[in-house]
Amino acid sequence: MNIPAFTEAKFPLRTGTKNSYFVVRTPENLIERPILLITIGADCNSALNLPNHNIIPDLFLSAGHRVASFDLPGHGTLIDEFGEGMNNWVNAINAGINVFDEIKKIGIQVIDTVIKEKLAWQNMVMISGTSRGGFAALHIMASDKRVQAAAVNAPVTNIGIVSEFTQISQHPLIKAANTENLISCLANRFIFIAIGETDPRVDAKSCFEFYAKLDAASNLVKPQLFVLPGETHGNTALHRAGHIAGGAFLLYKTAILIRQKV
Helix, strand or coil, rough: CCCCCCCEEEEEEEECCCEEEEEEEEECCCCCCEEEEEEEECCHHHHHHHCCCCCCHHHHHHCCCCCEECCCCCHHHHHHHHCCCCCHEEEEEHHHCCCCHHHHHHHHCCCCCCCCCCCCCHHCEEEEECCCHHHHHHHHHHCCCCCCEEEECCCCCCCCCCCCHHHCCCCCCHHHHHHHHHHHHHCCEEEEEEEEEEECCCCCCHHHHHHHHHHCCCCCCCCEEEEEECCEEEECCCHHHHHCCCCCCCHHHHHHHHHHHH
């Protein structure tokens, strides 16, 4: 897919004591009713530019919608004294910092700014994310009903299983952050999950269990599960298919919601 022409702007973020920013891309061919997709990876550069990760945002840009992204704590501009990557989260948690609350606060701040700046038609916001970005996307959606739909690829659902966290898997913040605790806030909302039959990094079995519990709790709107042959977080699953399917899901929901509001 050819990357559509766009302009890029940065908006300030305040995360705890740190100054950061989030990026908004506006397509050259902006449609009359553009909604905004927030896409999350480790950092905004990887979420917007890495192969496969960039499929959903590029689909939205190609369709004439805006796309935003930001750095997660311990990534990009938010690398700090606690280190880099998910080890940053472990060190911050051991220091008494609730990293997961910080992620939710960032997401809500992004949505607040997007709406204030009138970057989303009728305040319509959707979200996507991969791996730890999928985990973040589910937390933000659970915390903010302004998120209309989510598509997550190979998401972390039980963070205590991820290798960096095994030594603190029984920490109250880790146990509370597992996505099964979000189900009451995610039930009956538009959610798409793609993952391989196996996944050694985030544990596909945990993801399937989360999906089953979410499905059981949803009597009006059912979540959708897209299982890829092979291994995600490995080289045997066709990652591209999961991202394309997630993008199609979100664009379909976008079309339905726009039609309802017109």
